[in-house]
Amino acid sequence: MASDPNTETAPLLWRVLVLTGIALVVGSAASLAAVALVELVTLLNTGLLVAPKARVQWESLPWLVAMTTILVPTLGGLIVGLVHRHLSPAGRPLGPPDVIEAVQFHKPLPGLRSGLISTGTAALSLGAGASVGQYGPMVYLGAIFGGFARRLRLGVPNLASIAIGCGVAAAISTAFNAPIAGVLFAHEVVLRHYATRAFAPVTVASVTGYVVANVIFERPALFRIESHGIAHGFEFALIAALGVLVALGAIVFMRLLLALGPPLARWIKRPELRTAMAGLAVGLTALALPDVLGIGTSTLRFATIDGAFGLGEVVVLIVAKTVLTALCIGAGFSGGAFSPSLLIGSLIGVFFWTVASGIVGLPSSGAAIYAICGMMGFASAVIGAPLTCILIVFELTRNYDVTIAAMVAVVFSNLVSHRAFGRSLFDVQLARRGIDFSLGRGHAHLAALRVADYLQAHAVTATEDDTPSDVANRLHEHGWREAFVLDRDGSLLGVFTPAAHGDIGDVEAGTVEARLIFKDTTDLAEAMERLRGFVGDAVPVVSGESGKYLGAVSEADLISAWLDESARLRKEENASI
Secondary structure, three states: OOOOOOOOOOOHHHHHHHHHHHHHHHHHHHHHHHHHHHHHHHHHHHHOOOOHHHHHHOOOOHHHHHHHHHHHHHHHHHHHHHHHHHOOOOOOOOOHHHHHHHHHOOOOOOOHHHHHHHHHHHHHHHHOOOOOEOHHHHHHHHHHHHHHHHHOOOOOOOHHHHHHHHHHHHHHHHHHOOHHHHHHHHHHHHHOOOOHHHHHHHHHHHHHHHHHHHHHOOOOOOOOOOOOOOOOOOHHHHHHHHHHHHHHHHHHHHHHHHHHHHHHHHHOOOHHHHHHHHHHHHHHHHHHOHHHOOOOHHHHHHOOOOOOOOHHHHHHHHHHHHHHHHHHHHHOOOOEOHHHHHHHHHHHHHHHHHHHHHHOOOOOOOHHHHHHHHHHHHHHHHHOOHHHHHHHHHHHHOOHHHHHHHHHHHHHHHHHHHHHOOOOHHHHHHHOOOOOOOOOHHHHHHHOOEHHHHOOOOOOEEEOOOOHHHHHHHHHHHOOOOEEEEOOOOEEEEEEOHHHOOOOOOHHHHEEOOOOOEEOOOEHHHHHHHOOOOOOOEEEEEOOOOOEEEEEEEHHHHHHHHHHHHHHHHHHHOOOO
């Protein structure tokens, strides 16, 4: 695990000034970059006839619209794949999981070149109409600005992680015009704690992003609805059922997204052909169903209008958007899953409302309520940020009743998705990299530490040719009671204890099997579990590949490492400014 360079604590006033300055600078930069990304995508959507308004303007030339519908996402995918293959050191899109890993383990983000290329290919992917989202790239773009703080030595512990949180919060605040949601997203998803040292600057950065987007640029909110709230008490039961339904939809979406990547990589070896194929699939589908193109902001807004979509159209859109998003992300397009989650969730909400109101005949409060609840229930299951999604609803609608309804949907959605899938798509993606947060942040940090890093320098070894008295002398010299017996190839045979075999004529006869053996891949969390009931000087460590003896770790050293890491986490999670 990398260490944060800002380990010396400076005076309080200096820390306040540094954190405030970092929050203002990073928040402003991340917000401006997020606005620029959105404007660039909008410009590309218009110029490449992806935006609905641009397609309407050219409807007098249907052959041109049809040709661009197929060629633009296909060629866009080809370019994205080529750029990742030949220009990006990372060789893949970067997103929130990379940000979480860097923050949690105080590691640098992947190289700046990889980050900028990933952002550029995200703009191209979105601009060419790929079925991906814009908020994942925004989060990473905000993190890039925060990551520059890693190079600064200003005497503020964990400054780089806090600065990245500031960038992420500002990006989300800018995207949704929701500063409170920006603060919570940074803490729920990225930082995963609410220490004052982080909470204060992240709040300043999020408000800065809101001021830049809403006051300076006067950007409109993602969507606005006018609703009188829940008209009938029994609708809360319907919304709870909707929460379960969108959870099941989110689970299918996430499993499909994770499942498509490996077989695509096996079947189509060249990455540029994978993204081109996914773009072609989007283009062909869009000939009959243009709503699958791009982010789908217009479709999202229409979903809040009663009767805007028929039942059959909604079902087709849900299936198409789910499959195409999983295909595009699995194939290697740059982009996130948050925006498609909002659209798919809102469409499931409209489907539920149409069935309940139009077919069953139940009185209801209108499609907008169910679209909003479905949207946030689905999205919260995907990104693992229920409080963020609830606050987004409140900040966008300023409606207390609608927020309570969304809260019910989010709670029931997360109850199901967390049990059946995991906390979030990001967490499962990280688990596939060997970083498992399912048992908590502390367990994940302990699992990142390898017992092989704590080998004892003075562990005593012996061979079959040694005499018991020679081994006993070496043990006495180093203050040990047990020696680890090795064969001529350096593999572990067992443990020899002179005190237990005082009258044995040779070492081999007194060697017993080791009670516990660690491999070089064993982590501290696993080691602490396996140490239950262990009695002895130390545990031998062997190579997982060759089986060769590498050394030994003492129980005391492992416990000390566990206590030190636990203390560090507690200090980080409870640090004041």
